[in-house]
Amino acid sequence: MKRIWDISPPVSAQSPIFPGDEPFSLKWTARLSADCPVNLSAITMSPHVGAHADAPLHYADGAASSAEVDLDAYLGRCRVIHAIDCGPLIQVEHLRHAASQMPARVLVRCCQKAAMHWDPDFSAFAPETVEWLAGLGAKLIGLDTPSVDPASSKTLSSHQQLLRLDLRVLENLVLDEVAEGDYELIALPLKLTGACASPVRAILREL
Incomplete structure (x- = not known):
């Protein structure tokens, strides 16, 4: 069988989130007992907790929701x-060594180890890098930090590049054990009507 790398972090009440975002919470609405044949749980959370796919609606009113994006x-x-340790912005120079015959999906590992707590000083994409990747044929970009834009950004310039260039994005991946190279990506968003993002169970599979 082909090897699989699970590149999704566990989702729990301890999952790091942007300040002000809705954390993960789980409660039981029914428990196994003499009168009940099942355990039932209910969850509340921002769709940006854990590994997730932003929908264009996240950064543009009237744009596609998670239920409407092409898979x-x-x-x-x-x-x-x-x-790794590229600094605050992923520049073209950090990726150029792997640019030959670039496939349509590109994931960038910035971290020695994926963060287990909120840290605003994470690496994000420079807007010109997003444009460069699109020019090489990218349809999707992703990374192992919370956002393609810095935590302090008010313009969300890289998100706006995604919108302009019609790119999809994955954030909050875990690439700690993944070597450079080519894989098969499977990271489908849920069909959440009207949602600005969706959790994904992202995996890589050897080709």
Whole structure:
């Protein structure tokens, strides 16, 4: 069987979130007993907790929600590129060494180890890097930090590049154990009507 890498972090009440976002919470609405044949749980959370796919609606009113995005970008050949400790912004120079015959999906590993707590000083994409990747044929980009834009950004310039270039995005991945190279990506968003994002169970599979 082909090897699989699970690149999704566990989701729990301890999952790091943007300040002000809705944390993960679980409660039991029914428990196994003499009168009940099942356990039933209910959850509340922002769709941006854990590994997730932003929908265009997240950064543009009237744009597609998670239920409306085309799934093709989230499934297929993918390249993992290392830009570990690249600083606040992923620049073209950090990725150029892996640019030959770039597939349509690109994931960038920035972290030595994925963060287990909120830290605003994470690496994000420079807007010109997003444009460069689109020019190489990218349909989807992703990374192992909370956002393609810095935590302090008010313009969300890289998100706006995604909108302009019609790219999809994955955030909050875990790429700690993934070597540079090409894989098959499977990271389908849920069909959440009207939602600005969706959790994904993202995996890589050897080709």
